[in-house]
Amino acid sequence: xxxxxxxxxxxxxxxxxxxxxxxxxxxxxxxxxxxxxxxxxxxxxxxxxxxxxxxxxxxxxxxxxxxxxxxxxxxxxxxxxxxxxxxxxxxxxxxxxxxxxxxxxxxxxxxxxxxxxxxxxxxxxxxxxxxxxxxxxxxxxxxxxxxxxxxxxxxxxxxxxxxxxxxxxxxxxxxxxxxxxxxxxxxxxxxxxxxxxxxxxxxxxxxxxxxxxxxxxxxxxx
Amino acid sequence: xxxxxxxxxxxxxxxxxxxxxxxxxxxxxxxxxxxxxxxxxxxxxxxxxxxxxxxxxxxxxxxxxxxxxxxxxxxxxxxxxxxxxxxxxxxxxxxxxxxxxxxxxxxxxxxxxxxxxxxxxxxxxxxxxxxxxxxxxxxxxxxxxxxxxxxxxxxxxxxxxxxxxxxxxxxxxxxxxxxxxxxxxxxxxxxxxxxxxxxxxxxxxxxxxxxxxxxxxxxxxxxxxxxxxxxxxxxxxxxxxxxxxxxxxxxxxxxxxxxxxxxxxxxxxxxxxxxxxxxxxxxxxxxxxxxxxxxxxxxxxxxxxxxxxxxxxxxxxxxxxxxxxxxxxxxxxxxxxxxxxxxxxxxx
Ligand SMILES: [Zn+2]
Numbered sequence: 147x148x149x150x151x152x153x154x155x156x157x158x159x160x161x162x163x164x165x166x167x168x169x170x171x172x173x174x175x176x177x178x179x180x181x182x183x184x185x186x187x188x189x190x191x192x193x194x195x196x197x198x199x200x201x202x203x204x205x206x207x208x209x210x211x212x213x214x215x216x217x218x219x220x221x222x223x224x225x226x227x228x229x230x231x232x233x234x235x236x237x238x239x240x241x242x243x244x245x246x247x248x249x250x251x252x253x254x255x256x257x258x259x260x261x262x263x264x265x266x267x268x269x270x271x272x273x274x275x276x277x278x279x280x281x282x283x284x285x286x287x288x289x290x291x292x293x294x295x296x297x298x299x300x301x302x303x304x305x306x307x308x309x310x311x312x313x314x315x316x317x318x319x320x321x322x323x324x325x326x327x328x329x330x331x332x333x334x335x336x337x338x339x340x341x342x343x344x345x346x347x348x349x350x351x352x353x354x355x356x357x358x359x360x361x362x363x364x365x366x367x368x
Numbered sequence: 369x370x371x372x373x374x375x376x377x378x379x380x381x382x383x384x385x386x387x388x389x390x391x392x393x394x395x396x397x398x399x400x401x402x403x404x405x406x407x408x409x410x411x412x413x414x415x416x417x418x419x420x421x422x423x424x425x426x427x428x429x430x431x432x433x434x435x436x437x438x439x440x441x442x443x444x445x446x447x448x449x450x451x452x453x454x455x456x457x458x459x460x461x462x463x464x465x466x467x468x469x470x471x472x473x474x475x476x477x478x479x480x481x482x483x484x485x486x487x488x489x490x491x492x493x494x495x496x497x498x499x500x501x502x503x504x505x506x507x508x509x510x511x512x513x514x515x516x517x518x519x520x521x522x523x524x525x526x527x528x529x530x531x532x533x534x535x536x537x538x539x540x541x542x543x544x545x546x547x548x549x550x551x552x553x554x555x556x557x558x559x560x561x562x563x564x565x566x567x568x569x570x571x572x573x574x575x576x577x578x579x580x581x582x583x584x585x586x587x588x589x590x591x592x593x594x595x596x597x598x599x600x601x602x603x604x605x606x607x608x609x610x611x612x613x614x615x616x617x618x619x620x621x622x623x624x625x626x627x628x629x630x631x632x633x634x635x636x637x638x639x640x641x642x643x644x645x646x647x648x649x650x651x652x653x654x655x656x657x658x659x660x661x662x663x664x665x666x667x668x669x670x671x672x673x674x675x676x677x678x679x680x681x682x683x684x685x686x687x688x689x690x691x692x693x694x695x696x697x698x699x700x701x702x703x704x705x706x707x708x709x710x711x712x713x714x715x716x
Contacts, residue, residue: 222423
């Protein structure tokens with residue numbers, strides 16, 4: 147197996163390569179408005195770090211968010227087109243799952259309840275709750291920090307959204323950022339155990355903003 | 369011909385997901401998926417709706433283009449993509465896709481200007497462009513008059529719209545007349561049954577405007593004049609002669625477009641005119657341009673309608689010309705630029 151993972155669901159643009167045993171390549175850049183410029187060079191660096199060529203890859207996986215749509219699509223379409231060009235399967239993973247996995251590993255596998263919050267802009271967060279083994283206990287949702295279940299908000303909450311709204315999340319904890327290497331570990335493990343991976347489809351959770359056509363506007367004053 | 373490079377082009381600047389494949393000036397495939405129906409109920413293109421549609425359409429459209437051309441992706445020698453101008457989020461889907469292709473295949477990537485591609489596409493139908501060429505580009509997003517000494521490196525804007533694009537004016541007037549979106553084809557059809565009997569204003573043609581805005585266009589005043597005329601009829605309780613209004617409005621648009629294009633040809637000593645963009649599908653624009661070019665001894669080149677609207681073939685056509693002329697490709701970090709100036713033909 148030679149797996150390439152990438153995530154563009156936040157201001158962190160990252161890619162990593164996993165050979166079935168361990169992470170063999172990793173690269174990261176920061177830039178909230180520059181996913182389109184940063185991702186391809188980050189992938190090239192992760193591949194170079196692994197000493198691999200694109201044609202060596204056997205699987206590709208993109209973080210499907212939730213996250214700001216424009217950046218999210220850069221990762222998802224990159225993974226889809228690479229899969230098409232290389233003739234390999236394309237997977238998706240909920241980006242919040244990666245942060246939950248990171249927190250679980252960092253806690254020495256001790257955490258049995260936590261939530262992950264990411265920045266959803268418009269003063270809202272994307273939130274998902276996890277139980278024992280960092281297994282999802284809710285679907286990802288978009289919420290105002292004040293509307294998060296009080297027990298969840300008071301518990302351990304990781305991810306960029308928790309640190310953006312410190313008053314709403316008194317139990318905020320590390321990690322703040324998604325780590326590409328941890329993502330590669332998690333996806334490789336799921337691939338090897340037949341665990342849950344998603345289709346490479348963005349988790350939008352919001353409809354496009356658009357107003358249906360109203361009556362035509364008059365130009366003559368009435 | 370067989371040793372010319374095989375170039376795949378990707379276009380996502382507005383609501384069409386286009387993937388074209390050319391070898392030199394030979395068109396092998398022109399696959400387009402349009403999200404126009406998803407925008408119709410909003411009366412215009414909704415950027416987020418367009419971006420979502422591009423993502424869904426990208427891989428199927430690439431696949432269809434390869435099938436149509438009878439090639440495998442691994443046969444491609446270079447990838448070209450519209451880097452701008454256009455809708456920022458929509459452009460990004462195409463640029464990311466092109467980078468993913470170029471990276472996977474280990475092939476060069478050309479980030480190119482959408483407007484120059486509208487000119488270059490004519491090579492697929494009428495052979496290599498004479499140099500210089502004059503180009504009139506008219507669509508829902510642009511109305512430009514360009515002097516083109518070299519479509520891969522030297523494109524000079526002579527004028528552009530100072531308010532609405534020509535295609536936008538068609539959409540807005542169609543709305544006033546109760547015709548569906550997009551307005552261009554419906555106005556064209558209605559006008560065919562009408563007569564040019566209303567004298568609507570010709571924007572920026574007064575002698576004072578011809579000094580300051582010699583090759584610029586303005587369609588906002590015309591659109592308002594049409595709305596006023598229709599409202600006055602309605603206020604008087606009289607029926608609106610939709611076909612006559614459509615014909616008269618259309619005439620006002622194409623009269624100014626062709627008059628200024630031919631003036632630009634004469635003053636710059638250019639004897640070839642390319643007309644491109646979605647509005648080039650308009651039958652009256654084609655007819656009047658032909659008539660006036662014939663009178664002026666200018667050769668008119670208008671690609672067939674499928675090549676005039678946004679598509680991937682035009683991007684591939686310009687990419688192939690870039691390869692042929694040895695222009696340097698862009699890097700994997702090249703940006704999409706929603707307001708890319710027409711003078712910048714490629715992005716590094
Ligand atoms: Zn166009």
